[in-house]
Amino acid sequence: MILSARGLQVRYGAIAAVRGVDIDVAEGEIVALLGANGAGKSTIARAIAGLLPFQGEIVYKDQKLRPNDAERNVRRGVVLVPEGRGILGRMTVEENLAMGIYTRADKSQAIADLKRMQERFPILGQRRHNAASLLSGGEQQLLATARALLSKPRLLLLDEPSLGLAPQATAYLFGVIAETRAEGLSVLLVEQKARQTLKVADRAYVLETGRVVASGPAQKMIEDPAVSDAFLGGPG
Numbered sequence: 001m002i003l004s005a006r007g008l009q010v011r012y013g014a015i016a017a018v019r020g021v022d023i024d025v026a027e028g029e030i031v032a033l034l035g036a037n038g039a040g041k042s043t044i045a046r047a048i049a050g051l052l053p054f055q056g057e058i059v060y061k062d063q064k065l066r067p068n069d070a071e072r073n074v075r076r077g078v079v080l081v082p083e084g085r086g087i088l089g090r091m092t093v094e095e096n097l098a099m100g101i102y103t104r105a106d107k108s109q110a111i112a113d114l115k116r117m118q119e120r121f122p123i124l125g126q127r128r129h130n131a132a133s134l135l136s137g138g139e140q141q142l143l144a145t146a147r148a149l150l151s152k153p154r155l156l157l158l159d160e161p162s163l164g165l166a167p168q169a170t171a172y173l174f175g176v177i178a179e180t181r182a183e184g185l186s187v188l189l190v191e192q193k194a195r196q197t198l199k200v201a202d203r204a205y206v207l208e209t210g211r212v213v214a215s216g217p218a219q220k221m222i223e224d225p226a227v228s229d230a231f232l233g234g235p236g
Ligand SMILES: Nc1ncnc2c1ncn2[C@@H]1O[C@H](COP(=O)(O)OP(=O)(O)O)[C@@H](O)[C@H]1O
Pocket: 012, 015, 017, 035, 036, 037, 038, 039, 040, 041, 042, 043, 044
């Protein structure tokens, strides 16, 4: 396992947002974290990224992660694309991409990687001098994902990348996410859009008010009527 969370608990003052959650992500796996609004998905992603205090244990590459240690986590390869993408709209597309190589020591290789990213996703090259806010929602999410990939993550945490995107833009983005697995990356994909997400994920956890209420191989969860009715809003 590249990541194992055991007995993870996170509180916001009196609110117990995450109430004893176990999650594993294997090397090269895409793991979906599904659940309705308020279930605790973002809280888990933010705790793993080192942006929140937590109780319990998060082990990444055989070492315990410390709470509130985000910058060290990024350097070790744990990279979060937050809900809302974290794009700086007034900066150019290229300046946003450049933020992805900020933490890298291998600068000349990093700059070459940035150029390659602009070729791989031509919209990011064509619009490089435009303000990022001028991109569409789908393009902004692509920019945020590309920026995260440039920091050479081993474990990519994506918090609701499909939020506000049309189904086609979501499908394209999920295709990009599937490609990253081929590059040896592990992904924790936080989503509300269960059905579309299960098509790209290997395994999934369903979260309800801070607890895991179902988990298993993605394909099995799509086909299981009990899971489908209870957690995915019925068949279809
Ligand atoms: N900064 C915060 N302060 C207080 N409560 C919060 C905060 N962020 C989230 N919560 C609460 O924690 C619970 C889980 O939220 P969140 O992790 O954002 O859920 P999700 O991402 O699944 O929608 C919710 O009840 C939410 O209201």
